[in-house]
Amino acid sequence: xxxxxxxxxxxxxxxxxxxxxxxxxxxxxxxxxxxxxxxxxxxxxxxxxxxxxxxxxxxxxxxxxxxxxxxxxxxxxxxxxxxxxxxxxxxxxxxxxxxxxxxxxxxxxxxxxxxxxxxxxxxxxxxxxxxxxxxxxxxxxxxxxxxxxxxxxxxxxxxxxxxxxxxxxxxxxxxxxxxxxxxxxxxxxxxxxxxxxxxxxxxxxxxxxxxxxxxxxxxxxxxxxxxxxxxxxxxxxxxxxxxxxxxxxxxxxx
Amino acid sequence: xxxxxxxxxxxxxxxxxxxxxxxxxxxxxxxxxxxxxxxxxxxxxxxxxxxxxxxxxxxxxxxxxxxxxxxxxxxxxxxxxxxxxxxxxxxxxxxxxxxxxxxxxxxxxxxxxxxxxxxxxxxxxxxxxxxxxxxxxxxxxxxxxxxxxxxxxxxxxxxxxxxxxxxxxxxxxxxxxxxxxxxxxxxxxxxxxxxxxxxxxxxxxxxxxxxxxxxxxxxxxxxxxxxxxxxxxxxxxxxxxxxxxxxxxxxxxxxx
Numbered sequence: 001x002x003x004x005x006x007x008x009x010x011x012x013x014x015x016x017x018x019x020x021x022x023x024x025x026x027x028x029x030x031x032x033x034x035x036x037x038x039x040x041x042x043x044x045x046x047x048x049x050x051x052x053x054x055x056x057x058x059x060x061x062x063x064x065x066x067x068x069x070x071x072x073x074x075x076x077x078x079x080x081x082x083x084x085x086x087x088x089x090x091x092x093x094x095x096x097x098x099x100x101x102x103x104x105x106x107x108x109x110x111x112x113x114x115x116x117x118x119x120x121x122x123x124x125x126x127x128x129x130x131x132x133x134x135x136x137x138x139x140x141x142x143x144x145x146x147x148x149x150x151x152x153x154x155x156x157x158x159x160x161x162x163x164x165x166x167x168x169x170x171x172x173x174x175x176x177x178x179x180x181x182x183x184x185x186x187x188x189x190x191x192x193x194x195x196x197x198x199x200x201x202x203x204x205x206x207x208x209x210x211x212x213x214x215x216x217x218x219x220x221x222x223x224x225x226x227x228x229x230x231x232x233x234x235x236x237x238x239x240x241x242x243x244x245x246x247x248x249x250x251x252x253x254x
Numbered sequence: 255x256x257x258x259x260x261x262x263x264x265x266x267x268x269x270x271x272x273x274x275x276x277x278x279x280x281x282x283x284x285x286x287x288x289x290x291x292x293x294x295x296x297x298x299x300x301x302x303x304x305x306x307x308x309x310x311x312x313x314x315x316x317x318x319x320x321x322x323x324x325x326x327x328x329x330x331x332x333x334x335x336x337x338x339x340x341x342x343x344x345x346x347x348x349x350x351x352x353x354x355x356x357x358x359x360x361x362x363x364x365x366x367x368x369x370x371x372x373x374x375x376x377x378x379x380x381x382x383x384x385x386x387x388x389x390x391x392x393x394x395x396x397x398x399x400x401x402x403x404x405x406x407x408x409x410x411x412x413x414x415x416x417x418x419x420x421x422x423x424x425x426x427x428x429x430x431x432x433x434x435x436x437x438x439x440x441x442x443x444x445x446x447x448x449x450x451x452x453x454x455x456x457x458x459x460x461x462x463x464x465x466x467x468x469x470x471x472x473x474x475x476x477x478x479x480x481x482x483x484x485x486x487x488x489x490x491x492x493x494x495x496x497x498x499x500x501x502x503x504x505x506x507x508x509x510x
Contacts, residue, residue, distance in 0.1 A: 016435065023439075027447060034455045062447055069439060076435065083348045175435045176335055180442060184331040187446040188454075191300070191328055198306045 003099045003108035011112050016073040024066015024120045024158075028059040028128040035059065036135035043139050051139055056132040057214050060154050063124050067117045067158040068182045071165030074113050076175030092254050102250045106170070110163060110242065117162035121155040149227065153213030156231060160210060160238045167238070170245040196222050209233035269366065272357050276370035285339045290378050293332025294385070300325035301386035305393040317399045319409040322390030323471050326413050329382060333375065333417050334441045337424025340371050342434040350510045360506045364429060368422050368498055379417035383410050383471075412470035412483055419494045420445075423463060426494070426501035463493040 011017050036055060042048040052058075078092040099105040129151075133140045161182075168178040185191050185207065195202035202208060203223040211218070212230030225233070263271070280286055301322055308321045344350040357363040387410060391398065424441050431437040445464055452459035459465055460481050469486030481489065 019436070019439070023443065027443075031451055034451065038455060062451075065443060065447060073435065081347065083346075085348065088347070176339070176438055179435065179438055180331045180335050183439070183442040184328055184446050187328075188450045194300075194303060194307060198303055198310065 003104055004111050006098065007108045007112035008115070011074055011116055014073060014077055016077070017070055017116070020066045020069035020073065021120055023069060024063050025124045025127050027065055028063030028124050029131050031062055032056055032059040032128045032131045033135055036132050040136055040139060051136055051141055053141060053216050055136070055141055056129050057150065057154065059128055060125060061211055061215065062186060063128070064158055064161050065183055065186050066120055066124065067162040068165045068179070068186070070117055070120065071113055071162035072169050072175045072179050072182075074109065074116075075166050075169035076173075079173045096254055103246060106246055106249055110166060113162050113166050114159050117159045118155050121158035124158075125151050125154050150214040153227060153231065157210045157213055157234070160206070160234050163238050164206060164241060167241040167245040170249055204233050206234050206237035209237075268359070269362060272362050272366035273369055275357065276363075276366045277373065280340055280370050280374055283339070283343060285343065286336065286374065289332055289336045289339065293329050294378065294382055296332070297325050297329040297382045298385050298389055300328060301389040302393070305390045308390070308394065309397070317401055318391045318394060319387055319401060319406045321394070322387035323383060323409055323413050325386050326383065326417065326471070330417060330420055330445065331442060333379065333421045334424045334445065335438060336375065337371065337421040338428040338434055338437045338441065340367065341425040341428030342432060342437060345432045346434075354510060361502050364502050364505050365498075368425055371425050372418055372422060375421045376414065376418050379414040379421075382417065383413040408483060409471045412487065415487060416467045416470045416490065419490050420463075420467060422494050423497050426497040429501040430504050461489060463490055466490050466493070
């Protein structure tokens with residue numbers, strides 16, 4: 001518990017985490033404002049009757065970039081080498097002096113990341129859905145009981161993505177590679193989406209399976225995966241990666 | 255009695271020495287070769303994926319340069335990282351103080367760094383562009399849509415120039431931000447998330463560096479008011495020059 005409090009305190013004192021929070025709230029919020037106003041234009045012209053079913057959710061799929069930054073910097077900040085004048089040390093040596101059990105350290109770290117990402121997802125989902133409602137007014141898709149599991153799916157997807165980012169960073173011990181790969185794959189047409197066009201098994205990659213938890217109308221989908229199955233597939237990926245990261249972390253020099 | 259002449263070097267010699275020093279730093283950085291190597295391995299893999307998608311008919315085109323260059327949209331991430339690393343590696347551990355002791359003229363030093371980066375990146379960009387097109391041509395074979403040699407050459411040189419200029423922009427942003435991760439997030443977030451969304455919703459976005467640069471090698475839409483490849487090249491060069499100028503003036507004014 002003390003280890004978790006320490007990790008949460010480290011996380012909250014990192015400026016990069018606040019930048020990640022800003023990105024995670026602003027990206028989906030601003031994008032939702034833009035897409036909702038163009039959807040409103042289409043409705044006013046008579047080109048569409050209602051806003052698309054995924055309004056708001058589609059934007060939250062981009063906003064996951066905030067969770068990615070959170071997961072990466074939470075781990076990479078431990079491995080940043082101080083300048084020679086201040087001893088050339090790394091925070092990880094201090095962290096492991098304070099919490100010598102590596103598994104306990106990693107558990108506390110991932111728990112802090114998961115809590116942070118889930119909170120970020122809840123704030124971002126609230127903001128984005130609020131923006132959609134304000135812009136679309138009466139044309140906004142009604143929020144009903146069916147949206148509760150979808151919004152829970154958003155929180156789940158963000159948390160898992162942050163954990164994936166953290167797990168990869170534990171293996172690389174530097175933030176640039178996981179950040180580049182994961183952010184590049186958040187683009188409108190992602191690499192994994194391209195792979196699903198060639199090989200249907202690619203639908204079971206973590207991000208493609210995970211978005212099924214809340215996206216209902218996936219353009220050009222080549223496989224039918226239910227929300228629950230998608231969530232379970234992503235859970236399996238995250239678990240596998242974290243186990244690999246834990247094995248590597250406990251067995252190698254810090 | 256003879257007065258000993260003070261040893262001075264001419265401006266030209268100083269510039270050459272700065273360029274040689276920057277080149278030596280860049281090629282001795284393992285990160286340079288890891289990034290370039292990784293990018294040049296991923297690019298053909300994605301090119302194969304795109305070509306396979308093209309054979310399935312799901313890319314909407316069977317033109318060799320269009321499919322072969324499509325992976326550039328993703329592998330530019332590697333070039334962005336290279337530019338950021340070249341600029342920000344000075345600030346990990348205080349190498350910048352040694353650099354500025356040896357080369358006190360800051361504008362000259364940063365310009366030399368960008369020039370050295372361009373010298374290293376241009377061949378790599380040409381290889382990345384050519385490898386995709388060669389793979390697409392080999393796999394598509396007779397099923398490819400016919401293209402003129404001029405269009406293919408234009409797209410190839412456009413893609414290589416686009417990657418080089420994007421790397422220089424990344425180095426300029428890196429020199430301003432000075433932190434590897436922060437600069438990488440800003441650039442990748444712009445190129446992969448903000449840029450594509452702005453392009454779809456805001457018409458003035460076609461003059462921004464990413465969209466203008468895409469016009470240099472991406473198939474242009476047949477409608478009035480689109481940016482032609484030449485205009486795109488001019489726009490992107492102007493963006494690069496402005497950003498480097500901003501980076502140089504910031505570098506001259508700020509403490510290290």
